[in-house]
Amino acid sequence: MALNTRTNDRFTGTLPRTDAETASEAIPDDATLCVSGFGSVGYPKAVPLALAASGRDLELTIVSAGSAGDEIDTELVEADAIERRYSFVSRNAIRTAINEGDVAFSDRNVSSVGDEVQYGRLADPDVAVVEAVAVGEDWFVPSTSIGQTAAFVEAADRLIVEVNHAQPLELRDLHDVYRLGKPPEREPIPLTDPDERIGSPRIEFDPDKLEAVVESDRRDTPYSFRDPTAADRTIASNFVDFLREEVERSPVFDERITLQFGVGSLGNALMGELTELSSSDRDLVYYGEVVQDGLLDMLDDDLLSSASATSLALSEEGQQQLFDGIERYAEDMVLRPGDVSNSPALVDRFGVIAVNSAVEIDLYGNVNSTHVKGSRLINGIGGSGDFNRNAVLSICALPSTLSDGDISRIVPKTFHVDHTEHDVDIFVTEHGVADIRGCSPLERAELIIEQCADPSYRDDLREYLEAAAESSGHVPIDPKRAADW
Amino acid sequence: MALNTRTNDRFTGTLPRTDAETASEAIPDDATLCVSGFGSVGYPKAVPLALAASGRDLELTIVSAGSAGDEIDTELVEADAIERRYSFVSRNAIRTAINEGDVAFSDRNVSSVGDEVQYGRLADPDVAVVEAVAVGEDWFVPSTSIGQTAAFVEAADRLIVEVNHAQPLELRDLHDVYRLGKPPEREPIPLTDPDERIGSPRIEFDPDKLEAVVESDRRDTPYSFRDPTAADRTIASNFVDFLREEVERSPVFDERITLQFGVGSLGNALMGELTELSSSDRDLVYYGEVVQDGLLDMLDDDLLSSASATSLALSEEGQQQLFDGIERYAEDMVLRPGDVSNSPALVDRFGVIAVNSAVEIDLYGNVNSTHVKGSRLINGIGGSGDFNRNAVLSICALPSTLSDGDISRIVPKTFHVDHTEHDVDIFVTEHGVADIRGCSPLERAELIIEQCADPSYRDDLREYLEAAAESSGHVPIDPKRAADW
Structure with a gap:
């Protein structure tokens, strides 16, 4: 379980640390961004906010495996920065933009979004932007969700990691990142019990991809559930x-x-x-x-x-x-x-x-x-x-x-x-x-x-x-x- | 691959051999029959014909994984013997009966019909009737299709095997019967290449289930393909x-x-x-x-x-x-x-x-x-x-x-x-x-x-x-x- 590499530092090694504004400048106006996040948690916050505030004329394609929060699906929508959005949303602003035909949307099954990006033709990602609780030169630990982040990082040309101080480092104890191989050599997933662990708390990446590491301090927007009727x-x-x-x-x-x-x-x-x-x-x-x-x-x-x-x-x-x-x-x-x-x-x-x-x-x-x-x-x-x-x-x-x-x-x-x-x-x-x-x-x-x-x-x-x-x-x-x- | 048990005999051991008419009498009037067969080949022929000719007032439920041929989906339909039919058909008589509301039909995915019979509630089979090229006291070798026959045999209370002399014994060389375990202990299917063999040419069964072994000599109705337009x-x-x-x-x-x-x-x-x-x-x-x-x-x-x-x-x-x-x-x-x-x-x-x-x-x-x-x-x-x-x-x-x-x-x-x-x-x-x-x-x-x-x-x-x-x-x-x- 990679315990030997365990550290209480959020940053390990020599990293291209910068602020969100500077990092966001590396993203082309018409970029395809794959973002971490699922269930409106664990998505990047600082870089999307910087993009929304940039005043640039953006035409982004944004791909997430599950829903993202307001920093992406409200702020970027209000900045008129999103042209395409896959594959699940839950915020009013993006929903309205999709229903009014301002944003093109394709609705996909969670299990296959990663494969569709890596091996299909859903999107050809330029940059993966991910939220982490800790990062090293060729790995990061995701925060409150995993989704298809590992597949997105593999498929993207470049990577921006947001380390979120509002997310406890101990979230790493929950993660079990196992990567599927590429078909046709894909092996059966060796999970024989629902609570077994077969992977590591980290998502690994090609260090040459790492464009920037930035910091944030914004909590996920929590869910509010109504009382049962x-x-x-x-x-x-x-x-x-x-x-x-x-x-x-x-x-x-x-x-x-x-x-x-x-x-x-x-x-x-x-x-x-x-x-x-x-x-x-x-x-x-x-x-x-x-x-x-x-x-x-x-x-x-x-x-x-x-x-x-x-x-x-x-x-x-x-x-x-x-x-x-x-x-x-x-x-x-x-x-x-x-x-x-x-x-x-x-x-x-x-x-x-x-x-x-x-x-x-x-x-x-x-x-x-x-x-x-x-x-x-x-x-x-x-x-x-x-x-x-x-x-x-x-x-x-x-x-x-x-x-x-x-x-x-x-x-x-x-x-x-x-x-x-x-x-x-x-x-x-x-x-x-x-x-x-x-x-x-x-x-x-x-x-x-x-x-x-x-x-x-x-x-x-x-x-x-x-x-x-x-x-x-x-x-x-x-x-x-x-x-x- | 069970070569040590290979024999050129179509019948091995002490078997309850009889004729199709006698065997068919063991089938209750309102029985649920699971039959072998897929793609209109490898389905039982003699017992269905005997049932169709019996003059009995039958209300059968017939379950197959793929389509069956005329002996089932024409003769038994014309004898007004089928009340329900799962899960795929290809003959005019049964199609018409279904479309006219005379036969209840439920359309299922091939991959899951076996599980739906064994673990779901698609049907509760009384008798499995299967075509084989060879049979022993606790095994048979299927003929021109496998379909969900193994699952059906496991789920049924009793078994009737038709050994079809018109089907070459050498068909056994094609078969690789691997059985999925019961969830939640089901293991990953250990097949890493599409042409690998991981099973046996035989379908095994509980010998107490074997009701009758009969003979037939009717070929599958071959397909006729039109020339490409x-x-x-x-x-x-x-x-x-x-x-x-x-x-x-x-x-x-x-x-x-x-x-x-x-x-x-x-x-x-x-x-x-x-x-x-x-x-x-x-x-x-x-x-x-x-x-x-x-x-x-x-x-x-x-x-x-x-x-x-x-x-x-x-x-x-x-x-x-x-x-x-x-x-x-x-x-x-x-x-x-x-x-x-x-x-x-x-x-x-x-x-x-x-x-x-x-x-x-x-x-x-x-x-x-x-x-x-x-x-x-x-x-x-x-x-x-x-x-x-x-x-x-x-x-x-x-x-x-x-x-x-x-x-x-x-x-x-x-x-x-x-x-x-x-x-x-x-x-x-x-x-x-x-x-x-x-x-x-x-x-x-x-x-x-x-x-x-x-x-x-x-x-x-x-x-x-x-x-x-x-x-x-x-x-x-x-x-x-x-x-x-």
Whole structure:
């Protein structure tokens, strides 16, 4: 675990240290920047702010594996500096710019963004700009997230490292950086247990790439989670009732239940209910992409054996709780690169139960998790596709309506599909559970209406389905009626 | 490779040999049968025919990993014996029954059908009925396909083995049966090269399950491929032009190009063009799910280093060519279980280039590969999802129109999505190549119209796109106009 190279210095060796303004001048106006950051934490802050304040006429392409914070996705947007942005966002300014067509965006799966940059054609990065808690001449230690930073650094021509004094050096205890090889010589990831460590706390780089090392002192913007609603709590209770039966039924869960949860307030509520399951003899394990507050409490209470992720999506209190006890948490918590945390092979190997939410679902079992009315981007697909597709059991949990019941989230046909009928097994709302495994399209539609839709929308949905079934084949669909919904 | 247990006998040990009629009587009227077979070959024939002729009032659920032939999907359908059918079909009778709502069908990814039966809830099999070229007290050797037969046999309560004298015993030389473990103890598949062997020619089973061994003497119905059309040849030529540049660009292809092709006449035409690429210094390797005629010729001509698949989808001549030279072909050809041939982990590890076709594609990059007008099933998704999602490069190749140009296969919005915008990188038609990597939805739509649509449909598609872009956000969509298309 590279303990022999451990040091309490944030800077080791001869480094090209400078200030953020000077470093930012090395970035061409139309550069493609790959930035660290995932779950709006662990992203560079000083260099983006310097770029935003530069008054330059910038046309940047900015690539991150997950969401970044305001220094990138608000300040640079307001400076009109971003022309393209991949592959996930969560701030209003960038979302608006994308939806208004001012910024070109492509929505990618977390697991493959690194490969798409290194071996595909998503972007050809000029500079990688990363946040670190410590740096040497050919390595740095990431801060609160790992994401696809290692792949980005390998792909970029040059590297700027921001050492953030507001991030504790002890974050290194959480990191396990394992690098995938290049296909076709890529080896299987040698991870046999979700809490195993197979890498190092450091990301290594070609020292010739190191353009600048700068300092910053800005904390990540913490998450704020709303309290669970009554609907959230009923969804959580339906979910656990279903899971209790399922873990008895399938031999995959004889000894261990390995779960992934999508980030958000509903995710936190679902986690809260899991205490119900942990009374059993089985170990509970988290193998997902973000660590949320709920997981810290479960680790504290020994309800969870271990947690593996690529990012720390914590509230202010959660952040403090973690920072105050990093050494203790590091015994059972690991942060990994996104191509390991979200690896299709590992999600399959560990028999993960994936639990994610959606904007809306349709009667055919398709899930829209990204675009309102099929058109206006919210955040992006993130890791939901990696987990939904490869999990042994894929669960989509969502409230049946939004806007106080004025809009049904269960629609005849969603016009933006992120997860197809082949990807999701179970739908859970506050009204019940639709287990669509082995169902024909018509059976699926009936189950989703009767088990998941809000009762006030069921008649309309039934009417749609009956009309569609009269005039069509295997899949009972009526595009015109669906478009009129 | 179990050579010490090699025998030229088709029957070894004490076996419950009987005739198909008697064996079929052990199958309950409402049984769930898991059958061998993939690509319409290697499926059981005598027992299904006996069931079809029995006059019994059957309500069977029949599960196969790929398509079966007429003995199952015509004869049993005409006997009104099938109530449910998973997970892929290719015969008119069963297709019609599914589209008319007489048979319930669920369309699944090849890689996961085995797990869905063993660990999920797709079906709870009573009896596995398999075709073999040889059988012992606790093993059999599959015939012309492997599919998910091993998983089915493990999951079923009982087993009926059909030894088919029309299938050469030497087929055993092609088989490499490796079994995945149960999650969460599942190990990485230890395959480091596409032509490596890691298993045995036999599928093993619990001898207590063996209900009956019967004989048959019916050949698989061979494939008939049409000659490539002019459009097929232009598509193939566009495809190879694109690929020639791409393999120079990405370091993944420095030494080897590993390809998968969907089955069909277009697939054969595309393969034919590959001779263009093999003049280079790079090895060409096939890692897919079916061996088609074209691959045999390429192996003969040393244009292809090796071929790995789960089934032999050959014409009558191709079948003869293979049977006449099995020993020679076995040096460079391997048949594997479907969860190995289509493994997401291996498709990623080997840097596979996936090439599949579609019923239609839309301006957003979504692919419908299964349902005409989003409703009438053709065959099923098969392995296209496994390859499209996990390949380092995913290519969808299709003619831009059908019915002599009366119908555009490029539509504003497809109402059945099998592969989302996250899955496919490149579209190829006879008009050109749209490389949509890194493109925003609007850019994707423009590229697909200008590069791939038939010129006679471009104005209409442009008009749709302009109207949609006016009234919407990130994804320029107009559901009502799309439904009117």
